[in-house]
Amino acid sequence: MRGWASLPLSRSRTARTSIFFVVLALVCLAFSDIAVTTANPWQDLMRFFWGIVTPDFFSSAGLATAVLRTLAFAFVGVTIGSIAGFLLALVYRFRIVRTFSAFIRAIHEIFWALIFLQFFGFHPLTGVLAIAIPYSGIFAKVYSEILDEVDPEPRNLLHSRVGALSAFAYARIPDCWEQLRTYTSYRLECGFRSSAILGFVGLPTLGFYLESAFSQGHYSEAGAVLLLFYALIATIPLWVRPRMLPFYVLAAPFFLGDGMPIVWGNVKRFFTEDIVPAPLREGATGESFWPWLSELLVDQALPGIWNTLLLTQMALVATGVLALLAFPLISRHFGNRLSRTGGHVLLVVARSTPEYILAYILLQLWGPSMLPAVVALALHNGGIIGHLIGRQSSFITLRPDAPRGITRYGYELVPRVYPSFLAFLFYRWEIIMRETAILGILGIYTLGFYVDSAIQNIQFDKAMILILVTALLNIGIDILSRRIRKRLALQTMPTC
Template sequence: MMNLKYTLQLQRKNILSFFLAAIFIWSLFAVKWSEDLVHSGGLATIQQVALALFNPNLSPTIIQLALESTWITLAYAVCGMTLAIVIAFFFGIFASGIMFDHTGPKLVFKWVFRGILGFLRAIHELVWALIFVAMFGLSPLSAILALGIPYGGILGRILADMLNDIPEEPIQALRASGASKLQCLLYGYFPLVRANIISYTMYRFECAIRSSAIMSFVGLGGLGFQIQLSLNDLKYDEVWTFLFFLIGIVVLVDSWSVHVRKGIHEAKKGFTFVSFSFFFTILLLISSWWFIFSYEQASLKDLFSEKNAFYAQKFFAGLFGIGAENTPAFLQLEAWKEALKLTYETLRMSVLAIGISTIAMFLTVIPAARNIADGSLTLIRKWYAWLLFGFIRILYIFSRAIPELVWAMIIIFILKPGILPGAIALALHNFGILGKLCAEVIEDLDERPVRNLASCGASKSQMLLYGVLPAVMPKFLMYILYRWEVIMRTTIVVGFVGAGGLGQQFKMSLSFFHYTDVSLLLLCYCILVLIADLLSEAARKAAK
């Protein structure tokens, strides 16, 4: 019986792997492969960008500008995450259903709030930014709302899932001792999820910094704004200076996160790194909000003024086609045909992107694992293993630290607008993330089966083929599918700079105030994200 179950699981994984490979091949036909893909000066541009990488502009003026822009990017990210945590706290608790005893209200609240969280996170932060700028104007609070809402949706969903996964025994013990629901929440649920939710929040903060950098696309300052200006002026040495600052801040936050997680698990007494991080976080919060309200002169009063209320009402009326002279786009058959064509194009872009990043990950992930580099897994040590390990890990950091939109802005100088530059930009960013996650899977692998193969005389390639890959493949597939969901949300963003799909048309429709077209494209986008979530969830179950 067990053998039959194992055989069926293996067949499901093989079918899933074959299906994923087949749809990647299908996505390749979305691109018309020819010499016409590259700009006439594309090769020369590649050379200029590559040479500038080793010769960034380090003049005092540029360094000062980079430091100021780094602080602006960080401040927006901190304020956005503050709002996200508040949203996640309240919506996540209601979405978990733990505050209700009766099945009826519990299910209603659970699915209503899960639906709200799903909607909040389905729309990319840059799309939210464009919407809020159209409603409230070019205010710092537009960017903060744009960061806080989708990240709140993501954090809220994670918090709800963590609260649902807590064993009932400790909570029942608290209830039996007379604890109220609030006391159960504060002394039962929260202590059990604290370490994991802090860890995930730190990871999302790293992502928020990258998202904050691309808020420049709607006209707000920061590193992304300087990168965009330097790219437009073809000053690639300045581009790399600002990119190095962005990479540096992402690496620092990543390192901070690692030490905080380590400190939480060790639970030492006295003034520890976790204690220092707590006070530093408070200082960072105060400084960031002071900067937004004092230096950037953001105003809640102005945000909710009669003038902004008028523009917001006008914007929403336009989205629903109220008072429109012509038939709204979402009621026109031809408009639906064009929108669905762009949706299909966007889907193929996302598949091509995850396919490219997956292939790149598989080519690099083995030497990027620490237990492969030091020989502890395969019992085979090579002098060059650590050099290869260090080089690939730096490549992963470099790849994932640069946002997709920035990659797209660079690539569009080399390749002509279309699906391919968007797919490559998405693949470059997700290659670093996939590589890091999958390398850690190999590092956490049970070493005994692989060592047994080594003791039987298996070569290194045989150990990797028959010992490592079968053990890690289910988690690899889960990470690949998860990143595909994320890529699906991001495809609309790379389209803003001419990379094709829904994003390119969305930006044009918003620029020309064709608001019913915007509604139709947003609807198609949400449907696409929902379908991706459902397909990915089904595929992940098959991969287990």
């Protein structure tokens, strides 16, 4: 009886939570800037699409090298991140490990790249560590959750003299190997996207050539870069095979390039002088430090937090709406094989294009405001969740006399997939927050804008404090998301 009584209560909580977030997004919309400021946005949009239709693959001599380096950074960074993450997952039960992992994954890859650029310069180590460090925290969290869900019964069947390491290798790993492999493959695809956008901070990956082409108005060249990137992502099942992975991992370091030599004196100065708050570096007492810190928080951190939260909440709800509208595109309960194929193509393009690249393109077309960022975040994350929910809905068996059209959608499928949909949405809340923060580098007044401005003004002490604020904000959203998922009885880590 208790289970039946709790079902309406759970649905009531789910409905109230959904309505609350929709209303909150509408309130945020009233305080946000979503204006289109370009003179001819539709003309610019048509020029962009014409560039994709007429790509120029031979306009840049370094495009092939950029592809290889994009892959090399991803393979090396994800390999290091997965190994470090697995080791952290083994001791993830300790609070200090969980806190450390949460902190390093809360800082976006671009922020890590901006930090390492200050003392490593344009060295391959900058790109590798920018991917490996946050991915270590992500892998630690997910691997630990996968390992915790392993059935303990096989371990109990082993002889009492079997050592802990042997028991782990033979009774625990085989039971979750497929999940570990599947998630690592997905994270490798994410690594390709992360590697590409590192080009926007100057590293020689595909993002560098995309930004150069757009800034010069060469839309055909930009179209060629985008098509190459889509081809890499779409053909992953064809060339990223288990037998070839050892070869890729061993060969990747040789394609990273040399870069500028590391000046270790710059590394020492960065940690001992550059990131020390200016009042303390100049030998002042705490009386001058606190006014300096207060001014930084009031003038930069608080406006950045406000705009980051506004943009995140609007993007979160827009992502949910788009995902609910998109999943029928690939569900077997709607359309025909041809229409579902077209839906798959649309969702692959949406989820394969990094939010940063989408926002950059839309900012060039619509001008600087929150609108390009909201649309970019919604398209990418909505494409991911729509794809997962669409696949999940295809496994639902309907009655022979089930209604069709909008009635089937609203009364048969949405109620059944809605808990999983919310689990995915709240699980990506932290990710949307991370992306929102770094979109400030493009000129939107989120925390990333103030971080980038501080670095440009060689105020690394202010930049590090603002990055710390960004990390704490992301950790807070992650904690809140877990509590909401627990309260609504959603899966802690949704799987599909």
